[in-house]
Amino acid sequence: MARRRQIYEGKAKVLFEGPEPGTLVQHFKDAATAFNNKKQGVITGKGVINNRISEYLMVRLGEIGVPTHFVRRLNMREQLVREVEIVPIEVVVRNIVAGSLAKRFGMKEGTPLPRSIVEYFYKSDELDDPLITEEHITAFGWATPQDLDEIMSLALRVNDFMSGLFLGVGIRLVDFKLEFGRLWENDQMRIILADEISPDSCRLWDIKTDEKMDKDRFRRDMGNVEDAYQEVARRLGILPESGPTDIKGPKVMQ
Numbered sequence: 305m306a307r308r309r310q311i312y313e314g315k316a317k318v319l320f321e322g323p324e325p326g327t328l329v330q331h332f333k334d335a336a337t338a339f340n341n342k343k344q345g346v347i348t349g350k351g352v353i354n355n356r357i358s359e360y361l362m363v364r365l366g367e368i369g370v371p372t373h374f375v376r377r378l379n380m381r382e383q384l385v386r387e388v389e390i391v392p393i394e395v396v397v398r399n400i401v402a403g404s405l406a407k408r409f410g411m412k413e414g415t416p417l418p419r420s421i422v423e424y425f426y427k428s429d430e431l432d433d434p435l436i437t438e439e440h441i442t443a444f445g446w447a448t449p450q451d452l453d454e455i456m457s458l459a460l461r462v463n464d465f466m467s468g469l470f471l472g473v474g475i476r477l478v479d480f481k482l483e484f485g486r487l488w489e490n491d492q493m494r495i496i497l498a499d500e501i502s503p504d505s506c507r508l509w510d511i512k513t514d515e516k517m518d519k520d521r522f523r524r525d526m527g528n529v530e531d532a533y534q535e536v537a538r539r540l541g542i543l544p545e546s547g548p549t550d551i552k553g554p555k556v557m558q
């Protein structure tokens with residue numbers, strides 16, 4: 305079989321040319337990185353789980369009218385998505401103080417915020433994804449004020465919906481990161497949700513114990529990373545009890 309043309313390789317995903325024009329295949333890897341690549345590792349089975357979790361969340365969001373790039377899942381590690389022009393901004397929505405917000409303002413992690421906060425970061429590995437304001441975004445032409453209105457309103461809808469969805473399975477949605485893309489259809493441009501939504505890009509805490517069920521377990525060397533990701537999928541009801549089947553189990557050596 306002819307090898308597919310690789311369009312892009314990121315830290316956790318690879319994008320290949322899709323079967324039809326305007327589509328891409330998004331392949332989820334087990335590789336994990338943190339602190340802008342300074343920490344690298346492998347979370348066995350992560351790609352399989354994130355493929356499923358992201359599919360599930362994108363489909364649910366699509367059902368409430370949030371436009372997304374997701375088309376369909378192709379196999380254990382791959383999904384077909386619409387090709388978009390990525391807006392070079394990471395949109396972070398926060399409900400509870402954690403991570404860089406806690407550090408920036410010297411606040412205690414776990415403090416509930418009086419209202420959800422939306423932050424923007426410029427996507428640039430060289431610059432370490434700096435925090436930016438709407439002024440930077442519009443002045444530097446990364447997005448127009450209309451694009452930003454749409455992005456902000458979609459991000460808040462995603463937050464409302466996902467907060468409720470996770471609450472229903474005993475998980476607190478602390479914060480998360482979204483990426484958006486531009487999709488052109490007959491000279492009309494639409495902003496749609498792109499990339500992935502998974503425990504790599506969300507902070508998820510157990511409602512009863514506050515136990516972390518996300519990439520912070522990897523970032524902070526807390527152990528049981530695989531189990532935490534699997535538990536999120538299990539609670540969402542999207543993992544076969546036996547777990548991902550393309551993961552090689554222990555082999556008897558002859």
Ligand code: UDP
Nearest residue numbers: 396402403404405479480481504505506507
């Ligand atoms: N996040 C992400 N990719 C990034 C930076 C952050 O997915 O490059 C997510 C992160 O998992 C968390 C949220 O965005 O759910 C807020 O992250 P924060 O700004 O606190 O940065 P961090 O502590 O991850 O450096």
